[in-house]
Amino acid sequence: GAVVSQHPSRVICKSGTSVKIECRSLDFQATTMFWYRQFPKQSLMLMATSNEGSKATYEQGVEKDKFLINHASLTLSTLTVTSAHPEDSSFYICSASGFQTVETQYFGPGTRLLVL
Amino acid sequence: KQEVTQIPAALSVPEGENLVLNCSFTDSAIYNLQWFRQDPGKGLTSLLLIQSSQREQTSGRLNASLDKSSGRSTLYIAASQPGDSATYLCAVDPGTASKLTFGTGTRLQVTL
Numbered sequence: 677g678a679v680v681s682q683h684p685s686r687v688i689c690k691s692g693t694s695v696k697i698e699c700r701s702l703d704f705q706a707t708t709m710f711w712y713r714q715f716p717k718q719s720l721m722l723m724a725t726s727n728e729g730s731k732a733t734y735e736q737g738v739e740k741d742k743f744l745i746n747h748a749s750l751t752l753s754t755l756t757v758t759s760a761h762p763e764d765s766s767f768y769i770c771s772a773s774g775f776q777t778v779e780t781q782y783f784g785p786g787t788r789l790l791v792l
Numbered sequence: 793k794q795e796v797t798q799i800p801a802a803l804s805v806p807e808g809e810n811l812v813l814n815c816s817f818t819d820s821a822i823y824n825l826q827w828f829r830q831d832p833g834k835g836l837t838s839l840l841l842i843q844s845s846q847r848e849q850t851s852g853r854l855n856a857s858l859d860k861s862s863g864r865s866t867l868y869i870a871a872s873q874p875g876d877s878a879t880y881l882c883a884v885d886p887g888t889a890s891k892l893t894f895g896t897g898t899r900l901q902v903t904l
Contacts (some may be wrong), residue, residue, distance in 0.1 A: 719896050780841070782838075783836040783837075785834060786834060788833065
């Protein structure tokens with residue numbers, strides 16, 4: 677139990693385009709989903725927290741208009757990187773909580789984004 | 793603001809050695825601490841979770857300890873194997889909205 681998937685696993689896009697990343701909890705209802713970003717050889721940095729049916733809470737320094745988060749159902753959250761630029765190239769990882777306990781986060785496999 | 797540091801940043805050991813990874817955090821008001829494993833280009837696998845009231849947790853060859861008052865945790869790996877090669881991350885949970893703060897990671901290589 678407690679499997680989280682992400683799609684796509686990797687994406688290459690041109691500068692200025694938008695990219696959508698999906699995060700799904702496959703076998704449980706995720707009350708909360710988290711989005712993290714990880715630059716090469718650095719640790720994970722929390723970008724935002726989203727609860728189903730409500731607006732996401734963004735961490736300081738994360739532009740909410742650039743990183744659009746939609747948590748429309750208890751099993752799906754999407755992160756859209758709008759007008760992507762090369763500096764947005766990173767590894768994006770989501771996590772979901774709500775399986776058995778509200779504290780434990782289950783992580784997806786990550787999405788590698790490369791903006792040319 | 794919570795800061796989590798891991799030492800060493802990288803470690804290379806021969807197969808069979810026992811090793812210790814260190815994690816320190818600045819704010820001792822934590823709810824729990826977790827150790828994760830990350831393979832290159834992959835997501836995270838949870839290894840051990842220690843609640844703030846606990847001193848240690850064990851799973852197979854892994855043992856994690858927690859000294860909340862001194863802001864330290866260690867991950868002990870016994871009889872290391874090449875398959876243990878990965879980056880190990882510790883993360884602390886303040887218990888408020890479960891916002892994990894991750895450490896800088898230790899990149900482990902176990903050689904034959």
